[in-house]
Amino acid sequence: MSLAAASREPTGDGFRFDRWAPLILLGGAAAIYVAVAVATGQTQYLTLDNLIAILGRSIALGITAIGQTFVILAASIDLSVASLISATAVLASVVMDGSAAMIVPAIAAAIALGALVGLANGMIVSVLKVNPLIATLGMSLVIQGCLSAFVSNFAGSVPPAFQVFAYGQIGAVPLALVFLLSLAILAWAVLRFTKFGSDLYAVGGNEEAARFAGIKTGRVVLTAHVICSVCAAIAGLYLASRLRSGAPWIGADGVYDLESIAVVVIGGTVLAGGRGGIWGTMAGMLIFSLIDSVFNIAGVDTFAKQVLRGIIIVAAVAFYAIRSKRIVA
């Protein structure tokens, strides 16, 4: 969130630290995982099954974080994803209400709600010029309030056909994992090959310059918000499938708002916007999963776990940021 974003630090010629840093962190996390498993004599944790279990640990977080990457690249942020996840999960499970025939309408409704919220967020941020943190915090309260006014517990249910989304397997690989990977590839392609992608980096890097270059900056920010909210809606659908129903607290309980931001930032995307990418975010998600698994294997005390997690978030981000010469606030 720097105001002095204009000065970019020079990148080295040969080794591009920025590019490889997420991978270095991920490698470190994986090495710690292996070391802990070996040191505690629990080598049964080093099988393919376990690898898949780790990869599949944080699907909902991963989907949300992909969306969050878009808004953060645009130098915005979205705190409303957690309540939106709850809302779409409940909406989907209520519309389905156990009937396989209602799956398509339910998915459509959830995505539409996501798009709508994204549109509203984007409008408030880009047209009313409200700081995105406040805009989406306010939106989060509105969504959560509307939701809790109508439901207070698990509502509706998801038919077995839809549970395939979370529990289905393609061979040994969970369907949801394949889905996440496809979504990541799609997001990467959008960022890499489309005009919107390059505009997004330009707007996030320097909005004024982007505007002078003829980019419709408001529209870019708006689109980023719609993408982010639709991703949150998909995460809501996934959770409805995984939990067999939707409840108004599942988003908040998973702390998907702050955790998705942390994942994106640990993946090397800069909070000030304009730099970073999807693969970093995926690395960030895996780092989170690995940390959780390491804690479980090592049997770390629950409260110590929290202390360590906070320190790890700060340390990981410092790993990128400390080389920067910019003034941050």
Next chain:
Amino acid sequence: MTGSPTASRPGTGGWSLAGINPVWPLLAALVAAIVFMNPGFAEPTGYMNFLKRAAPLAILAAGQVYVITSGGFDLSQGSLITLVVVGSSMLTDNDPAATAWVIPVMLAIGLGVGAVNGAIVCFLRVPSLIATLGTMITLNGLAFLWSGGAPRGYLPDTFRFFGRELIHDVPLVRFVPVSVIVLVVVVGALAWAMHRTNLGRMVHAIGDNPVAARLAGVPVNRVRVTAFMLSGLSAAIAGILLGGFAGVSTDVGTGYELEAITAAVLGGAQLLGGRGSVPAALGGALALTAIFTLLNFLGLPQPVRQVVQGLILIAAVALAMHRRKRTGT
């Protein structure tokens, strides 16, 4: 300092805009509505109870506004409150005489946590949103780790004096809660430092344009760390009041950081820095508390309160942006 481009601007944020800061008419309208709904509110018991309840939030907001004005956020205030309450119960360990040294220790912890936050931002160059998110998680874990999840002692009456007791036989108002006196003293001191000293001008300067401020000779890091320390100190004081008001629990502070930011923003503080006022943050905190009180009197359920809070938040900022655009500042 004399060369700073912002040194000439009066530090009173909202007051320098066209006319009066809108938080005051808002507060007046809310109070009028409450009195209309419940005439008992105009009695000392009514409004003193109200001020007593608003005191922790108002103190928090007054500290938070330093960090916001300097361009950052402090998300760690809430868990710092929890740490202070739990820590005090551990340290006093049912000994009334311990209060005399426990309170200074808690204030020191507040300053210390603020210094750590500031150091992470200034020297590790981690954006404050992430840095204080990290400390938030860490402090929460520390509070539990320290107490093993169940705080050991009761808070003695000597400790609870500040948050619970009343001073009777005061002319005009009959009685004054001690916490209201604390509120006046703390907010008064913070307002003085912000608007009548060089520190306040420098806080505004580094939030407005850190590069220019540095060129003008402002010790950016030192000022930023000071802002975080004042925010931490205010959280420690709020924790002492809350522990005093309601006793020991393990989730006292939850959510207070966002309420404090909301209050500061209602008072016209500008996120990402450069504009902020302690008296207006006090007004924001009182207005927020008044909104809750009013909704309570109207018998509206919790979800409606959330929706109203969200809408007011967005509207307040949108309105401020609109005014700023119109007045060309």
Next chain:
Amino acid sequence: MKLILSAAGALSLSLAPAQAQNFNDPEEFAKQQEQLQAQPNGPEGEPWLQYIGDGMVETGDLGIEAPATVCFSNAGVNNPWRVVGFTNMTEELANHQSIGEFIHVDAEGSDDKQIADIDDLLAGGNCDVMIVSPNTTAALTPAVEQACESMPVIVFDRGVNTDCPVTYVHPVGGYGFGIEGAEFIAGELDEGDNVLMLRILPGVDVLETRYSAGRRILDEAGLNVVGAEFTDGDNARTKSIVEDYLMRGDIDAVWMDAGATAVAAIEAFEDSGYEIPVFVGEDQQDFLRKWEEEGMTAIAPTYPTYQWRTAVIAAARVIEGEALPGPEWVLPQPAITEETLAEYVNPAMPPLHYAMCGCETMETYPEAWGGN
């Protein structure tokens, strides 16, 4: 914004049939009312070993070699009740030779995380028996079903919507909790007297049933319920709510669905200069101590933490191939009354300790629970 509101409105219309979950089930109410009076089987004075009803399950020889590995997927230790319970559990482990390794994973209050935790345990935990304390009933059902396929599972506290676990350990239940407090109030007050009901938050099954049972009895007794407010389990909010009610009129009794904020509610009366009315709290030490000091008219229904011991005992019996109460192991759920108060109040214990822990005779008591 309008669009969202209207979308939410449309949602509400379609919700009527979906809200099928019934927290006011007269049959369950009657059953638990009966269970409160029932004479439990099992050793006198050791309620964590007792059971109501005669159902037993034979575990036979499952071929588990002692010492076995027991894995525990915990919903969280995010409140003092769960902290006390988890301490009971870890201390109980020392009593069982047949349990070798004990692997504990903590979901920190998230359904999603708990499902992932169970996946992890199944993938590599080498577990012989699994204990699950589900974060929510509906969400954890598939994960528990999956675990049942590879090992015996014991569930406690909240249940799951499947009968695949060996047994489901739980005290009488939420209706029972609500009944005990409300019947006490009904006995102390006259018709038309004012009762304030304080609740933590809506939607949580075990709390909703407490409320519906309490409300039913208070209404039937002709008492005037002046309000039912949500406190979020927050002391400051509780105190403020009670202060606001006192400004509007008298309160003759306070019913609470959980006692964590009871002392804050009592202080609201004290600080506003009122007599402390009839109170329903819980077995937390701070409330018991206040009750004794002030000589209040009160009762403390409990949701005993000793069920955490029982879950370990059940696991040990499965390993040893012994029979155990099931498919539900219903534990007695005593309330602390004026007569039994002195047995439970203990100034040496921390304020947030739950007295009905069945842990007083354990070797490491009271240090392991934070007492002096």
